Amino acid sequence: MPTDHPSLAEELVTLGKVERSVIHRFIHRKSVARNADEIFKAQMTFGERVADRVAAFGGSWTFIGIFVVGMALWMIWNSRGGQPLDPFPYILLNLMLSCLAALQAPVIMMSQNRQAAKDRLDAKVDYEVNVRAEMEITRLHEKIDQRDAEIRELIAINRRQLAMLERLAPQTGA
Numbered sequence: 001m002p003t004d005h006p007s008l009a010e011e012l013v014t015l016g017k018v019e020r021s022v023i024h025r026f027i028h029r030k031s032v033a034r035n036a037d038e039i040f041k042a043q044m045t046f047g048e049r050v051a052d053r054v055a056a057f058g059g060s061w062t063f064i065g066i067f068v069v070g071m072a073l074w075m076i077w078n079s080r081g082g083q084p085l086d087p088f089p090y091i092l093l094n095l096m097l098s099c100l101a102a103l104q105a106p107v108i109m110m111s112q113n114r115q116a117a118k119d120r121l122d123a124k125v126d127y128e129v130n131v132r133a134e135m136e137i138t139r140l141h142e143k144i145d146q147r148d149a150e151i152r153e154l155i156a157i158n159r160r161q162l163a164m165l166e167r168l169a170p171q172t173g174a
Contacts, residue, residue: 018124022131036122048114055111058104 086092
């Protein structure tokens, strides 16, 4: 008997790796939900953790406060009389600030790239959970539709029984 619908095996081949993984876990009643933070942290290297801490500190009010105080002290120290280490216009300070910016920018960019990768992992985990939820909802709809059909059949049987009872009632004298 030929059908217009492809077989289940043909349908599974067209699915992506993520969808096949979700279906596998669905069939074997395994959880789809995973903690993306734990997965991501387990994959981080020592250098990546250091870069994230440096980027977090470099974008904090503590860093800004220390930076402003350090620059003010540098200017005050080198503006006093005597032999200043870096006289006005503070060329050494300018060089140090440029070096700081040159080092801090790539570290912040590395941290942002890792955050983007983490966001992609979060989105993947969310997608897997959504696919699983959609499959569960579809299964529940099928069960409800099946129960509706059973209830309609029971109502039809009940009506036939009532009709038989009504036909039998005059014969029994009830």
